[in-house]
Amino acid sequence: MSDRQNKFLDISTIGFTFIVGFISIKLYRKLLRKKAKDSFKNLIVEMAEDEYSCWDIVTKLLEKCKQHNALGFDCEWVTKGSKRQPVSLLQLSTLDGYCGLFRLCKMKCIPEALKALLEDENIFKLGVVPADDAKYLANDYGVCVKSTLDIRHFVELCGYIPSGLATLSDSLLGVTLDKDWRIRCSDWSAEYLTQRQVMYAATDAHVAIKIFDKLINKLYYTGGPLYWLRIYKFDGFVRDMCWKYTDVSYKAKTKTKNKELGTGTKLKDPNDKLVLKKKQCSTSIAKPLYHNCYLEAPDGELLCTLEDKKAMWYVLKELADVIKESPLTVRLRFEPSGRSVGDVGRYYQAVKENKCVVCGESNFYTRKNVVPKEYRKHFPELMKEHSSHDVLLLCLVCHQRSNMYDQAVRQRLSRMCDAPLTASDYTQYTEDADCKKIRSAARALLYQSQKHVLPEDRRRELEEKLLAHYPQHSHITKELLEEAVQISVLVENPEYEAHGSKVVEYFMQHEGLLKLEELWREHFLSCMRPRYLPQLWSIKHNEERMRVRLAEGRLSEEDMKLIGMRP
Template sequence: MRTISQKLILFLSKNQKLKYFFNTSILLLVFYWIYKNVLIKKNKNKNNNHDDHVNQKIQNIQENQKTTTQNIQNKRNEDTTTTKNYFKLSNDIKIHVLSTPEECDLILNEFYQSLLLKMVDDKNSPPMIDGADGVIINQQQTTTELLLFPNCNEINNDGLDFIIGFDAEWGNPNSIFDDKIDDKTTKTHYNHKVALIQLSSKNETFLIQVSQMEKIPISLEQILTDPRLIKVGVAVSQDAATIFQTFSVVTKGYVDLVPIARLTNYEGNGLASLALNVMNVTLNKSNKIRCGHWENKKLSNDQIHYAAADAWVGREIFEIMFNTYKNSKTDPNDKKDLVYTLCRQFTGASFKSINKLKNRENNNNGNNNDNTNNKPIKENMLKKTVPDKRVLYDNCLMYSPDDVLLSSISKKKVEWYVSRQLADIIKEEPLSIKLKFQPHGEGHSGDQFYLASKENICVVCGSTHKILRHSMVPHCYRQYLPEEIKSHSSHDVILVCCDCHAILDKKNQIMKMIISQQYNVPIDNENKQFITDHTLLKITQIASIVKNNFYSTGNNNNISEDNLIKGNKKCKKNIPDEKLEEMKKIVMEYIGKEEINVEDLDEILKLNPKQKNENYIPHEKKVIDKVLAMGEKGIFEFIRSWRKNFVESVQPKFLPEHWSIDKVVCCDNGHRKPKDQRQKQIQNQE
């Protein structure tokens, strides 16, 4: 063996190439052995560990997916069935699901009439049915009283019987659902925005499926438009707006619970949070039910209980918060008509700051410290211009030579007659004068409203601070009425304080939209009132820039030192001289001169690019033209609608005696009365 090795070494030493090949082969064999026995085993172990990690991770993901799927399934099962943790209406509360107008009128009309009976103060006074509207009224009540919030007494549970839970559910306008008619399934498109309207009293809830009706039933419209019935809920203003957009029915007397909750120190911005904090109950707000198909012809049991609970709980929350508010009052006089006092300040309003609510509450309690920082700018400016104590009614009396009371006048008018020796003072208290001549007309003789004494207080809240005259028919409409209607007619001009005036301005904007729809006259855009000359507008802008930088052009030969305008240095830096020269040439071309001076620029700046459109007819004039075309009846109905809007909006408690919504609009400038009426007044005075 040794001999062979020696021979091999000797052979390789003689052949260098073969020796190199042999050594290389040995190295390759060594590397191959190392790779196979060391590296491969190591990588194999590493890959095995990695595969185990990946498998473990996949297994964990699969387990998590199973857990998530199980949780979702459990959640769905909880949503579809009312668990004991969710609030459920008592069996004593009756739920009415009304899907046809006939069924709705039958049930709701009975409910509405029962509420009207509770509005009668005198238990022995028999009610009377108004044939025109089918409404129960008291024979001694006037139309004005029928719109005012009734007195709270034991008959109506201190006014709580007039509190109605209110809510609405919306459907998808683009939804298509199956409708089975005579065993035939057809595809029906839903065209309404409001699908369901919920109303609730203490013991009953009404679910009206308006999606199945062409229009809102009469009984439902009566309840929604009656300002004496307070509809409470959360975000009710949005529901009311959607009902108006869908059915053109104006919901009146709605109150949001959130500002009342802040006033009574309860937390919550939604119905569910208020129910939890006020009633300590949990409402089922499952998305599957809440965002379900409310436009379906047949509602599921879960939908019925969900909708009924929302309306009933809203009313119950109000009653609890009202009792809290009532207990905070120590003066028995403050507890009179407390439901009205609480609701009036929040009707149709939305407040975001608890400080504003408490400030308003303090003002109602007699603290007249004005927190002007919390008031709108317009209201603050109005308060600054209106004196604190004003006497707008002097209640002076004027008699004719034959002792007929003609009218109630001001002290200024008394001084005018006496200073010209046209009348003599016949009484000091109240200050009365007697004319020395026979007037052409008989004034307001026989009209109890104009002859009665009037108080200098706000007719809404009774305040005596910063009162001013307010026209029920806004000036924008009133200015186009005939002069014989406006002159010597103060029936529709009443006294209000600045706060109530601001509220009325907002309410009038809503009424203006209703008038626009009623008379089919759209509200105009301000741009239509004026015609803009865009070329002149551009020239005036350029002239203004040139004037402020004129000295920088270097051409001041025609300008004296007194007429030089000290340029705006900031503008001078931003506008190059070359650009100013171009602007100057544009102005010179416009006026047709080779040179310009400051006077020329001033003349250009005096020009108004906006000119009044001579063909423009304001929205208000178009409305009044249509009203006048209807004759005296049209004028009366127009003015009456604004009177009704005033009463329904602010529920005034201090209206002058003999004021009436149905007061006839006098179109006779002389205000003459029949002779028999004059003789009757003389006999009464005797």
């Protein structure tokens, strides 16, 4: 056989092998898609409408999610007019196809078993925009859903274009979801749900965990083409990866195209998302909170550490002298009202690190008010002093997570203190309809151009309306129109009372403000589990500080009653 024939056979063999391989891959992918579709037909769906059935389903969910510590998570509700009603249905699904549907609209409150599951930070709740569902559950039922995880973070990490659940399901799993508006907008609080509603709800929750499973396997097993045949476990690598995005809202980038999803090329560097966020926000948080300069009493005793601007303010006002340049140390020329005593004093004397108190991030951070400003601003001056104890540093991710957890406490305080959060029908200011019409009429008359001259009848009507509102004027002038354009259309609502103000008033009359402070500090510790708190940071900090004042004779009985401190 000639060399030319051998060469032709080699090329033919390679071509045949390529074609067979290509066809095999196509057939295999088609088989996988068929298998995925079939798996959604075999879902086991159980519904809970009371506490007993709820406990039974939660027990099964906990048993079935042991290996992966993750659940598909979704919620449904009814919208009337343009106003969202309380969540009607909660869906949770395990990877093996067990789906629990909880009809919250038929329960007076969320049962303890379900509440414990939702608040278990060791079980990830997966979905697209799950943080919004968690916020609604907090607003409607006062449950603080922990460890929500938006699967779009992992979609992006794998190089795909993040999109809606239906698009991801079709592209990654080959499963087309039923997204007919008639079913999406159906009555989820009806006496009985239809079979189509049940399957829609169960599938939405299940598809989230199926997508997550595929993406994690792809990220976890990158060493060979058969990664999908292996089963991952939630070891340290996966858990750390998930924790990085837990309770962190996903913000989409500018759309690019992706071939693997059938829409273009992969993302260039999907791992740069958090870095990009940090760079965008770095200008406002680049400066350190703690400068660790020293302030001394006239006799040289250390009073506290403080920032450099405050230290130099004392010097410029000729109230102190610079004793040392590095670290900057200034000594007061007058006797301060109090000295550093006990652990409270030592807390203010201690050097503090500029890093996130939760995860230790030291490059990008922002201030976190453990006791939110909306409450502290209503405190008496006595309790506003030395409030820096409750200002801690958090990185951007931890700060976002902490703010989300705070919402559940606000809802709890709202119910406890009868202090509604701001709503459309309970606002500080309302619009005066008559003034709004006057302003609109003045604008129309003042800004009409030659091309858009008002009809004579319309112009006369608007002028009469203005003159009726301004009876002291006999005719329309430019000055009058300019005055009418600036008229205020907002009037203060006399029945409005700020949520923070009502909460503070309630605690002053009942449990004392120290209890309100401690409630927020305990919440921060339990939710965020900070590992790098400043030394001597304490839940009882203000109580200890007040006892020092009491011992020095600087605290009255009235003050003690106000803050809720016993002798």
